[in-house]
Amino acid sequence: MAVKKISVSMPADVVDRAREAAGESGLSAFITTCVEQQLRSRNLRKAIDWFEETYGPITAEEEAKADRLFDSFEKGRYADEDGCRADA
Amino acid sequence: MRTRTAVALMPDAIVLDSGAVIGYSRGSRETLLAIHGANRRKYQLYVPPGVITQTLRGGGRDTPIFRLLASCVVPPVDFELARMAGRLLGDTDTTDVVDAQVAAQAIQLRPCILLTSDVADLRRLLGGYPSVMIHRA
Numbered sequence A: 001m002a003v004k005k006i007s008v009s010m011p012a013d014v015v016d017r018a019r020e021a022a023g024e025s026g027l028s029a030f031i032t033t034c035v036e037q038q039l040r041s042r043n044l045r046k047a048i049d050w051f052e053e054t055y056g057p058i059t060a061e062e063e064a065k066a067d068r069l070f071d072s073f074e075k076g077r078y079a080d081e082d083g084c085r086a087d088a
Numbered sequence B: 001m002r003t004r005t006a007v008a009l010m011p012d013a014i015v016l017d018s019g020a021v022i023g024y025s026r027g028s029r030e031t032l033l034a035i036h037g038a039n040r041r042k043y044q045l046y047v048p049p050g051v052i053t054q055t056l057r058g059g060g061r062d063t064p065i066f067r068l069l070a071s072c073v074v075p076p077v078d079f080e081l082a083r084m085a086g087r088l089l090g091d092t093d094t095t096d097v098v099d100a101q102v103a104a105q106a107i108q109l110r111p112c113i114l115l116t117s118d119v120a121d122l123r124r125l126l127g128g129y130p131s132v133m134i135h136r137a
Helices: A012-025 A027-055 A060-074 B018-026 B029-041 B049-055 B060-069 B079-092 B097-109 B119-125
Strands: A083-085 B013-016 B044-046 B112-116 B132-136
Touching: A012 A027, A027 B029, A027 B044, A027 B060, A060 B029, A060 B132, B013 B029, B013 B097, B018 B029, B018 B049, B018 B060, B018 B112, B029 B044, B029 B112, B029 B132, B049 B097, B079 B097, B079 B119, B097 B112, B097 B119, B097 B132, B112 B119, B119 B132
Parallel strands: B013 B044, B013 B112, B112 B132
Antiparallel strands: A083 B132
8 A cells, every 4th residue: 555654734733743653563553543443433423424415314212223233232132022132 | 463553553444344445336325324433433444355356337327336335444365364364264164255354354454344235154263253243224
């Protein structure tokens, strides 16, 4: 993959914290990962917008269902009506 | 196994199989709510390469799939993942290579959510991995 060397300006404290967080992997790799995540996040928002424009907006009921799904995952409770534990 | 605190930069993961990707393009509400939740909670979507082979056909119907893929990580199938997928097929006496690679990807990213239209087959492949939450696309 081609690599471009660029110069960017950032607040000094942000640079310091980024260096600390990056550790051995290095600042370039850290910033690359951050930028990639930001771009993918924007693209996901666009993908959701397209879906809602094409097939209809997400409803309050669906919002609640999504919350239940992620809550159950984050609490380690997978065996609800929608999800299942792989070993269930 | 990946833990929530091990890698600060690595968000929680959702792995999509072919049914989930096609479901997005065809208006599946289950897929919508999963990716909507992923967006709100900052989860990362992953699509194994075999899923791309199964879903893209080179025509205009690919357009919405490309739109979704632009938000996904497509990790390479390396030796370890390929070997794990083969072992899953052997353990379960099944033959679907892409399903096995999807399952192996989920195992590498666990704990994670696996969004699939094929719950029964993925549950069979992932029987020994309860930290993969299987959700119907």
